[in-house]
Amino acid sequence: MFIALLFIFVSSVPAAGFASKFSSLKERLDAAGKRTESKIDLKTDTIRTAGKSFSKAFEEISPENEYYIGRSVAATILTNYKTYKNEKLEQYLNSICQALVINSDVPEIYNGYHVKVLDSEEINAFATSGGHIFITRGLISCTTNEDSLAAVIAHELGHIQLKHGLKAIKNDRFMTATKQTVNAVTKSPSKIQAEVMDGMVNDVMTQMVNNGYSQKQEYEADAFAVHLMEVSGYAPSEMITMLELIEKNQKNSKIGLAKTHPSPKSRITNVKANMGKNAYSIKVSDVRTSRYNKIMSTYAS
Numbered sequence: 001m002f003i004a005l006l007f008i009f010v011s012s013v014p015a016a017g018f019a020s021k022f023s024s025l026k027e028r029l030d031a032a033g034k035r036t037e038s039k040i041d042l043k044t045d046t047i048r049t050a051g052k053s054f055s056k057a058f059e060e061i062s063p064e065n066e067y068y069i070g071r072s073v074a075a076t077i078l079t080n081y082k083t084y085k086n087e088k089l090e091q092y093l094n095s096i097c098q099a100l101v102i103n104s105d106v107p108e109i110y111n112g113y114h115v116k117v118l119d120s121e122e123i124n125a126f127a128t129s130g131g132h133i134f135i136t137r138g139l140i141s142c143t144t145n146e147d148s149l150a151a152v153i154a155h156e157l158g159h160i161q162l163k164h165g166l167k168a169i170k171n172d173r174f175m176t177a178t179k180q181t182v183n184a185v186t187k188s189p190s191k192i193q194a195e196v197m198d199g200m201v202n203d204v205m206t207q208m209v210n211n212g213y214s215q216k217q218e219y220e221a222d223a224f225a226v227h228l229m230e231v232s233g234y235a236p237s238e239m240i241t242m243l244e245l246i247e248k249n250q251k252n253s254k255i256g257l258a259k260t261h262p263s264p265k266s267r268i269t270n271v272k273a274n275m276g277k278n279a280y281s282i283k284v285s286d287v288r289t290s291r292y293n294k295i296m297s298t299y300a301s
Contacts (some may be wrong), residue, residue, distance in 0.1 A: 055225045067110035071128020084119035090297045103232040106161045127156035142245040146288040147238035158224030163219045223274040236279040
């Protein structure tokens with residue numbers, strides 16, 4: 001049929017004008033084909049670019065990105081809590097933190113470890129992947145000496161160094177990656193990546209503040225703290241003392257640690273199971289207790 005139509009077309013066109021009209025038709029067909037190919041290439045390139053962006057995002061998060069994610073989480077926490085202004089107390093807590101991290105497997109991170117006090121009677125503490133540790137005044141009141149304060153900080157360091165927050169982020173992002181890559185045909189890769197980064201912060205906040213880490217992760221952080229206290233010269237048994245005081249002070253509470261953590265009793269059982277043979281031989285020193293009492297007397301006033 002095509003040959004017949006072409007014959008009719010050729011027969012109806014003078015020989016002189018046939019070449020130019022056929023050439024014009026060919027050019028229009030070529031142009032239409034190129035436009036179609038261009039659209040296909042554009043969508044393909046967009047999907048490929050988005051795919052590369054996501055592949056890169058799912059790789060091991062760099063220390064720098066880990067810090068910036070943590071800093072965004074810290075900023076979100078500080079929209080819900082005010083910081084407590086006491087320079088000496090803050091310096092004291094940071095000195096305990098440094099005594100612990102120098103004996104840990106990760107003594108240095110992108111911008112260092114920093115401890116802040118939150119002006120709240122709620123019994124709670126938070127730690128971000130950026131090395132920010134927040135402890136409420138309510139939780140500080142559950143400590144009796146420097147070693148029990150060290151137990152609080154060591155537990156939060158456990159969440160940081162065991163990367164509990166980042167593990168939650170990766171799991172959530174992986175589940176939604178396919179859908180977001182498909183949407184790349186209508187959205188720019190940079191916009192999608194920004195949405196993923198926003199989602200990271202939301203994931204951590206939901207996990208850490210609203211839902212809490214898993215029971216397994218809390219037990220891991222406690223076991224980490226017991227070991228770190230022992231190698232740092234702090235009495236691991238003070239972790240038990242601190243948990244007993246938390247249980248006493250948070251009775252009937254539905255906020256803070258009571259909302260997001262396993263019961264103090266179950267944590268105490270776990271801590272005892274992870275106490276080494278030499279852990280009980282480390283005692284609370286008079287020097288550390290005197291230092292604690294001095295700082296707490298100014299804090300209380």
